[in-house]
Amino acid sequence: xxxxxxxxxxxxxxxxxxxxxxxxxxxxxxxxxxxxxxxxxxxxxxxxxxxxxxxxxxxxxxxxxxxxxxxxxxxxxxxxxxxxxxxxxxxxxxxxxxxxxxxxxxxxxxxxxxxxxxxxxxxxxxxxxxxxxxxxxxxxxxxxxxxxxxxxxxxx
Amino acid sequence: xxxxxxxxxxxxxxxxxxxxxxxxxxxxxxxxxxxxxxxxxxxxxxxxxxxxxxxxxxxxxxxxxxxxxxxxxxxxxxxxxxxxxxxxxxxxxxxxxxxxxxxxxxxxxxxxxxxxxxxxxxxxxxxxxxxxxxxxxxxxxxxxxxxxxxxxxxxx
DNA sequence: ACATCCTGGATATTAATCATCCAGGTTACG
DNA sequence: CGTAACCTGGATGATTAATATCCAGGATGT
Numbered sequence: 001x002x003x004x005x006x007x008x009x010x011x012x013x014x015x016x017x018x019x020x021x022x023x024x025x026x027x028x029x030x031x032x033x034x035x036x037x038x039x040x041x042x043x044x045x046x047x048x049x050x051x052x053x054x055x056x057x058x059x060x061x062x063x064x065x066x067x068x069x070x071x072x073x074x075x076x077x078x079x080x081x082x083x084x085x086x087x088x089x090x091x092x093x094x095x096x097x098x099x100x101x102x103x104x105x106x107x108x109x110x111x112x113x114x115x116x117x118x119x120x121x122x123x124x125x126x127x128x129x130x131x132x133x134x135x136x137x138x139x140x141x142x143x144x145x146x147x148x149x150x151x152x153x154x155x156x
Numbered sequence: 157x158x159x160x161x162x163x164x165x166x167x168x169x170x171x172x173x174x175x176x177x178x179x180x181x182x183x184x185x186x187x188x189x190x191x192x193x194x195x196x197x198x199x200x201x202x203x204x205x206x207x208x209x210x211x212x213x214x215x216x217x218x219x220x221x222x223x224x225x226x227x228x229x230x231x232x233x234x235x236x237x238x239x240x241x242x243x244x245x246x247x248x249x250x251x252x253x254x255x256x257x258x259x260x261x262x263x264x265x266x267x268x269x270x271x272x273x274x275x276x277x278x279x280x281x282x283x284x285x286x287x288x289x290x291x292x293x294x295x296x297x298x299x300x301x302x303x304x305x306x307x308x309x310x311x312x
Numbered sequence: 313a314c315a316t317c318c319t320g321g322a323t324a325t326t327a328a329t330c331a332t333c334c335a336g337g338t339t340a341c342g
Numbered sequence: 343c344g345t346a347a348c349c350t351g352g353a354t355g356a357t358t359a360a361t362a363t364c365c366a367g368g369a370t371g372t
Contacts, residue, residue: 001243002360009267010249025317034253039362045319058370059316074270087157087243093166097190098308101298110294111165114230114285122278129270138266142257152254158329181348195331201350214339215347 004043004081007035011044012052012077012131013138016069017149023055023062024153032152043081050080070132075123077131088115160199160237163191167200168208168233168287169294172225173305179211179218180309188308199237206236226288234282244271 011029018024026041044063047053054066065072090112094100139146167185174180182197200219203209210222221228246268250256295302 001245003245003247004361005244005271006247006249006267013267027317032253032255033249035249036362038364041318042320042362048318055318056370057318057368059314060371061317061369063318074274088161089157089159091159091162093162093189093191097188099188099305101300107297110290110297111162111169113293114290115161117285118230118278118281121281122274125274125277129273134266134270137269141263141266144257149255160330179348183348192331194333197349198331198351204349211349212339213337213349215345216340217338217348219349 002082004039004046005078007033007040008043008047008077008081009074009131009134011040011063012047012065012069012072013135014149014153015053015063015065016131016135017146018153019150020064023060023064025062028153029063032149046080047077050076052076052080068132069135070130072131073127074129074131074134075126078126086116086119088112088119090115158238160195160202161234163189163196164199164203164233164237165230165287165290167196167219168203168221168225168228169291170305170309171209171219171221172287172291173302174309175306176220179216179220181218184309185219188305202236203233206232208232208236224288225291226286228287229283230285230287230290231279231282233287242272242275244268244275246271 010033014029014032015024026044027037029035029044030037030040044053044055048055048063048066051066052072053063055061055063090109092109094106094109166189170185170188171180182200183193185191185200186193186196200209200211204211204219204222207222208228209219211217211219246265248265250262250265
């Protein structure tokens with residue numbers, strides 16, 4: 001799985017902790033975790049295209065959350081970064097070689113179907129968790145983090 | 157996800173349909189779906205190491221199922237080919253940069269925890285399905301397949 | 313005007329996957 | 343015996359995806 005998913009999730013939480021007042025620069029978000037700024041910027045752009053973040057161009061511009069954390073699921077973020085494809089990709093090797101059934105279209109591969117069920121269970125669990133849930137758990141585990149983050153992003 | 161998972165699953169089903177009487181060569185299993193023989197062989201070796209297949213070396217050698225399909229889950233095969241790591245890998249970017257909490261060990265990252273839940277749901281679904289289930293569904297969708305496979309592997 | 317900063321495409325770099333090859337050991341068969 | 347078939351494991355190369363940077367263009371505050 002793309003490392004950008006982790007960056008995107010942390011950045012969304014950071015944006016929520018910083019607050020809505022102003023947009024935050026990609027370089028600044030990257031600086032907080034020492035991530036490559038240009039590359040994080042790409043991931044943030046994906047979040048914008050997915051409608052999770054909104055971006056402000058120009059001077060004093062940057063990124064902010066397009067909606068509140070309780071309306072963003074893990075599934076939203078994963079799909080935005082990773083794309084819609086499922087992990088298991090059926091290449092239909094049934095249809096290759098002497099085993100191929102000539103002519104008529106075959107029913108769906110039972111193996112792809114089975115793997116698809118597992119993928120569905122994964123997505124369901126991702127869709128069941130909002131970033132608000134994650135944030136709440138994070139604050140319970142590290143109560144000092146929100147303030148620390150707010151302070152760091154506050155000074156110039 | 158590794159393409160070898162698909163090959164391994166199809167090969168296990170084929171071995172079950174062929175029957176227990178004799179071992180089947182990697183080249184022969186590969187030939188049925190026009191897969192690269194040497195590379196499929198590698199995947200079969202992984203299945204042997206995982207105890208899913210057993211191999212007989214030497215002339216007239218090959219591979220056979222080490223146990224019946226109802227005792228092999230999708231999880232077994234996926235783990236054998238893909239390894240034990242989960243898809244989402246937490247790189248603990250919390251601990252990098254100015255956001256790092258100095259000193260004491262931090263509680264588990266709430267994001268990694270949340271992604272881990274989804275991974276668990278995925279694995280549970282994989283572990284809940286045996287290859288016998290998959291075989292049954294495949295035979296319902298394509299009743300002619302078992303015979304066709306048996307015949308192709310039967311002649312020299 | 314000018315500096316800042318997002319956008320999107322092009323491009324380079326690095327790692328993972330896909331695939332082949334070979335030497336070594338094992339077994340059937342003549 | 344000895345030879346051909348076949349698995350084993352490591353080394354190696356080719357291909358593709360992930361990672362990362364760069365730049366021209368447009369937008370915006372000062």
